[in-house]
Amino acid sequence: MFLGFPNPGLICYMNASLQSLLTLTEFVEDIRSQEDVLALCPEAQLIRCFLNIVKCRSSADSRLKLEAVMKFKRVLSLQAVEFGCGGMKDAHEFLTAVLDQIRNLVLPLSKTAACMGRSYSCPVQRHLLFKMQNTRICKGCGVRSIREEEFTTLSLDVIPGGSVQDMIHMQHMERELEFRCQCGGNSSGLESRLLTLPKYLILHLKRFKFTKNRVMIKLVDPIVLSREMLVTAHQGDQSYGLISVISHVGSSARKGHYVSDGLHPDCRMEDGADRWLHFNDIYVLETSGEMVSKWNSEESYVLIYQRRVRLHSL
Template sequence: MDISRSHFSVDRHHKLCLLAAFKKAVSLWNPEFKDLHQKDAHEFLTSVLDQMRCLGQQLQVLASSIGSTYSCPVEGHLVFKMQNTRTCKSCGAESTREEEFTHLSLDLVPAHGTVQQMLEHYLIETELDFTCECGATTSGQRSSFINLPRVLVLHLKRFRFSPTLELTKDNDPVVLSRDLVVPSSQGGGCYSLVSTINHIGGTVTSGHYISDGVDPDVGQEDPTDRWFTYNDAVVTETSGASVCERRERFSYILFYTRRD
């Protein structure tokens, strides 16, 4: 909240102190982020969201003690449920399991695959080796949304292990979908791209993170399509169309907001 309140401050020293305090708080929970070495943005984001969720109940009690209320922003905006269904290919027996997520990790689709295609690929049924009570050993497994979040976070799997178990980066281009249609058992939802986190660099051991985000004061239908690129302390004005064109090979985490 301190960082949010200082957004328009011109006091650089104060901002640096706040960011250092934030990093220290995160590292108390996850010591991996204590040093100054390069870290993975997706792992850092996941750690921050997990910490915020774990603090939710404690903050609700604290708020109640001073006559106020608190609702966790992660629970209210990012959390959604998925249903995993396993079906025996022989007898048709099904088993289901529900699981909560704050984001989805998607495999890249070769040859300029779109984000919409990547999401659809995540939801299609895949073959699974599983011994059913009927004796059959092959089942199909598929995932589906039970409900939809207000903000959908998609992590693109650009870092993967090669056949020789060497960690490599995949720089294949991804067509960034400005609009996304997501189905669920409670009805589908339409989403708009509002931010990207990008890894600039060709290897897993080097690189630089920059972020792009839509101007929160400009609506999605505004013809100016004004975005900003955040490159450390350098902030430049850009457009959503330019972001989608320039980030095809570097996009790593995408943020979509649901349109009511």
């Protein structure tokens, strides 16, 4: 198998992120099925570059793959300029930039599809987007302010020794917030809850934080990397299974190396086969989900879960 991507220098964050996106079978197939629309829309260069990566992924030609990956990086950096220069970047920030730019292409691609007598379906909105409701409650007068927002990733505080399920539960608990209310009060509570859930749920573990002296450090606390979990939202409970992990190897926030693990492309989550692949740039090794959850408890940074069967609706 030649599924790895070459790394000429400090692009491991991009290789790991791309490998995780390629694990999302239905997301990739959605893009493939609309290739004729993408070809006629000048603004859709980024998605066409991603599709080129999909096509050459299994090639043994490292030069061809490097050209495809670096072109993707150049096109992305036209709007996300921080990725245009060299040096190590953050994998989560890169992944977010990719998804945001694909979402921003909905209007031009919809117009192109309409001219062809077709309709365009955004793969990010269809498979990755979810809604959250944030409610701020003033501790002084009790007035509530409610806001709904759309996200593609859910950022979670790391609970040492806790499970991913615990972190999602803590996200829903009320948190103290400094806010100046019209009543004169300075303290409020913030409650967050999921309204909808996506096909693929991307979780970002906040392992990098600033100290009081403004020094960025990495939290290497081990967690329980849940392979199966139940997520509660307003629309109902959903069962999810882990299919991809991006890990940051290293103790420093300024240094380190990104790798990823993903469900084997020959397997589906429903099969029950525990075959996974470990991606370390050009090197690819076969592993298992059991080993991934065991060895990445201290290094896991971005987790991707796939929705299983919907259990019930509220």
